[in-house]
Amino acid sequence: MRLYNLLKIAYTALMRNKMRAMLTMLGIIIGIASVISMVSLGQSSQLSIRESISSTGTNMIMVMRAFRRPGVNIGNDNVQTLKMADCVAIRKGAKNVDLISPTVSSSGQLIRGSKNWPSTIEGVSTEFLTIRKYELESGTNFTEEHINTYAKVCLIGQTVVDNLFEPDENPVGQDIRFGKIPMKVIGVLKEKGQNQMGQDQDDIVIAPYTTVQKRILAIDYLHMITASAVSEEATDAAVAEIESILRAQHRLLPGEDDDFDVRTQAEMLEMMSSVSGFMTILLAAIASISLIVGGIGIMNIMYVTVTERTKEIGLRMSIGAKGRDIMLQFLCESTILSLIGGVIGIILGLVISYVASYLLSWPYVVSQASVALSFVVCAATGIFFGWYPAKKAASLDPINALRYE
Amino acid sequence: MGNDIIIKVENLKRDFVVGSETVRALRGVSFDIRQGEFVSIMGTSGSGKSTLLNILGCLDKPTSGEYYIDGIGISQCSKDKLSVIRNRKIGFVFQSYNLLARTTALENVELPLMYNHNVSSKERHEMAEHALEMVGLSNRRYHMPNQLSGGQQQRVAIARALVNNPVIILADEATGNLDTRTSYEIMTLLQELNLQGKTIAFVTHEPDIACFTSRTVMLRDGHVIKDAPIEPKSAAEALAALPSNEDY
Ligand SMILES: Nc1ncnc2c1ncn2[C@@H]1O[C@H](COP(=O)(O)OP(=O)(O)OP(=O)(O)O)[C@@H](O)[C@H]1O
Numbered sequence: 001m002r003l004y005n006l007l008k009i010a011y012t013a014l015m016r017n018k019m020r021a022m023l024t025m026l027g028i029i030i031g032i033a034s035v036i037s038m039v040s041l042g043q044s045s046q047l048s049i050r051e052s053i054s055s056t057g058t059n060m061i062m063v064m065r066a067f068r069r070p071g072v073n074i075g076n077d078n079v080q081t082l083k084m085a086d087c088v089a090i091r092k093g094a095k096n097v098d099l100i101s102p103t104v105s106s107s108g109q110l111i112r113g114s115k116n117w118p119s120t121i122e123g124v125s126t127e128f129l130t131i132r133k134y135e136l137e138s139g140t141n142f143t144e145e146h147i148n149t150y151a152k153v154c155l156i157g158q159t160v161v162d163n164l165f166e167p168d169e170n171p172v173g174q175d176i177r178f179g180k181i182p183m184k185v186i187g188v189l190k191e192k193g194q195n196q197m198g199q200d201q202d203d204i205v206i207a208p209y210t211t212v213q214k215r216i217l218a219i220d221y222l223h224m225i226t227a228s229a230v231s232e233e234a235t236d237a238a239v240a241e242i243e244s245i246l247r248a249q250h251r252l253l254p255g256e257d258d259d260f261d262v263r264t265q266a267e268m269l270e271m272m273s274s275v276s277g278f279m280t281i282l283l284a285a286i287a288s289i290s291l292i293v294g295g296i297g298i299m300n301i302m303y304v305t306v307t308e309r310t311k312e313i314g315l316r317m318s319i320g321a322k323g324r325d326i327m328l329q330f331l332c333e334s335t336i337l338s339l340i341g342g343v344i345g346i347i348l349g350l351v352i353s354y355v356a357s358y359l360l361s362w363p364y365v366v367s368q369a370s371v372a373l374s375f376v377v378c379a380a381t382g383i384f385f386g387w388y389p390a391k392k393a394a395s396l397d398p399i400n401a402l403r404y405e
Numbered sequence: 406m407g408n409d410i411i412i413k414v415e416n417l418k419r420d421f422v423v424g425s426e427t428v429r430a431l432r433g434v435s436f437d438i439r440q441g442e443f444v445s446i447m448g449t450s451g452s453g454k455s456t457l458l459n460i461l462g463c464l465d466k467p468t469s470g471e472y473y474i475d476g477i478g479i480s481q482c483s484k485d486k487l488s489v490i491r492n493r494k495i496g497f498v499f500q501s502y503n504l505l506a507r508t509t510a511l512e513n514v515e516l517p518l519m520y521n522h523n524v525s526s527k528e529r530h531e532m533a534e535h536a537l538e539m540v541g542l543s544n545r546r547y548h549m550p551n552q553l554s555g556g557q558q559q560r561v562a563i564a565r566a567l568v569n570n571p572v573i574i575l576a577d578e579a580t581g582n583l584d585t586r587t588s589y590e591i592m593t594l595l596q597e598l599n600l601q602g603k604t605i606a607f608v609t610h611e612p613d614i615a616c617f618t619s620r621t622v623m624l625r626d627g628h629v630i631k632d633a634p635i636e637p638k639s640a641a642e643a644l645a646a647l648p649s650n651e652d653y
């Protein structure tokens with residue numbers, strides 16, 4: 001039997017029961033739409049993480065204090081393993097390290113007149129802005145001079161500006177207070193948005209590290225060292241250099257654990273994308289369950305159809321249809337159902353993921369692979385779940401089928 | 406009429422096993438049907454008429470005995486081969502018409518040709534139109550079965566049986582659902598077709614329908630008890646003799 005005839009027969013049969021065909025398709029539509037949108041959203045989130053990580057600099061290296069030490073856990077505040085001397089040693093010894101900044105931070109209340117805002121102050125060196133890819137919107141960065149004199153100057157992010165200043169005010173040159181310490185704003189940072197952890201990178205006050213160490217925290221150690229490798233490729237070499245320099249600085253014996261942790265953005269990127277990749281797979285797996293349910297819906301309806309049309313099957317056989325013709329006819333019907341459902345589902349899924357990624361301000365990713373795969377899955381669903389009902393139809397005995405009421 | 410044997414059955418037996426019992430529906434039936442004959446197969450209910458017709462129509466196989474249609478022995482044929490024989494050599498007319506619902510008369514008539522690779526869609530269309538013309542329903546070609554009377558539906562079914570130019574038309578109680586007038590109309594049509602050379606085997610248990618055929622094969626309990634040519638009455642005349650509907 002010609003394909004065109006088959007399609008025509010299947011189409012007419014489906015059109016005889018539009019409502020039922022539609023409801024059956026709905027199962028497939030929902031299944032495919034959820035698979036497509038889940039995969040697409042998963043990929044968008046991965047991409048958005050990637051974008052935000054590279055916006056902070058893919059060659060960035062962070063050296064943290066190690067919180068785990070043999071014996072008692074002394075809590076992270078008291079770990080004093082990183083010193084300014086380490087910073088100096090790295091700058092001198094590590095050829096693959098480009099820029100380096102000691103980092104101390106403290107959270108506290110920012111106050112200006114009647115307005116106040118809780119924020120974090122980062123005490124850093126002049127190179128910090130370049131390492132973290134912050135740019136100045138107005139004013140200037142602080143200088144070595146400021147660092148040497150523990151100067152009470154700071155740079156502030158947009159969120160801080162929004163919360164402490166009126167929209168038409170110029171913050172540069174104004175005084176604000178961090179807790180009890182008055183500080184002069186000498187620069188405003190350009191807006192940067194959220195980082196991959198969802199933190200607002202504009203909710204920040206940047207000051208010389210000496211100011212934060214001596215005037216705010218009264219400590220002489222560092223919380224962290226922020227550095228950048230000369231290039232993204234040199235990151236691993238830079239990490240190795242930093243590790244060996246620090247081990248020497250801290251006089252660690254071979255076999256002793258590091259008392260610091262070196263983290264790179266590349267690692268972060270890998271970790272974050274493996275987490276969200278796993279989430280994507282998980283969501284897609286859950287969504288595909290609904291696809292299976294949709295497929296079972298098709299199977300159910302095809303069984304009903306075969307039973308209902310037993311007489312028609314008998315007639316077709318009596319006028320010369322072979323078992324194979326009958327089988328193809330029903331397979332064709334179930335495949336048409338699932339393919340049309342699939343196309344609608346794909347469109348719906350793309351629309352859903354478009355709207356969702358727009359609302360979440362994620363990049364919109366259409367994965368051709370997932371669309372193509374869904375299409376194949378649809379066809380396979382139709383054939384797989386249509387197979388048994390079609391087989392049943394084809395194996396009917398024409399005489400009994402004709403007698404069936 | 407020609408003398409070619411279209412159908413030849415030899416000592417045909419058909420047993421049905423139901424549980425522990427065996428129903429012997431046909432117990433050795435032999436006869437020939439020649440080209441151009443109009444045979445009625447008669448008998449009381451349960452005498453095996455439908456069983457015989459199903460075998461003649463290649464829907465069923467005999468338990469024993471041999472059956473040849475157009476020179477082809479059926480016992481050797483595979484299921485698919487039987488389908489092809491049904492498609493090319495046989496036209497079926499059923500008591501309950503068995504038209505596809507929500508499908509136009511024309512498409513119903515085209516149906517057997519859909520299962521024939523050798524017929525293009527254009528030919529199929531033309532052949533179906535021609536068959537509808539032969540049963541006088543050209544003006545109803547786009548009507549759905551539920552828009553047609555029982556007699557008209559049966560005519561469509563006859564057109565469907567004619568469309569593939571079968572060697573024989575098999576009808577099982579084709580007038581069973583129709584009133585006398587419509588039955589006579591159908592018989593008139595079948596007589597006309599027979600005159601044009603169509604071979605027809607017609608199962609009925611009504612003697613006043615069988616009298617329009619040219620030969621009667623009488624079955625009882627699975628045996629042929631009578632097989633004789635008769636002088637056919639004219640269905641057209643019988644139809645004219647009926648009191649007209651406007652009388653009451
Ligand atoms: N599939 C079957 N299984 C068991 N017995 C059957 C089957 N088909 C027919 N029979 C038996 O075979 C016998 C002949 O049946 P058949 O249908 O041929 O009668 P018939 O002459 O067509 O009767 P009617 O005029 O009522 O249609 C009956 O006794 C019936 O019970």
Ligand SMILES: [Mg+2]
Pocket residue numbers: 454455456
């Ligand atoms: Mg019968």
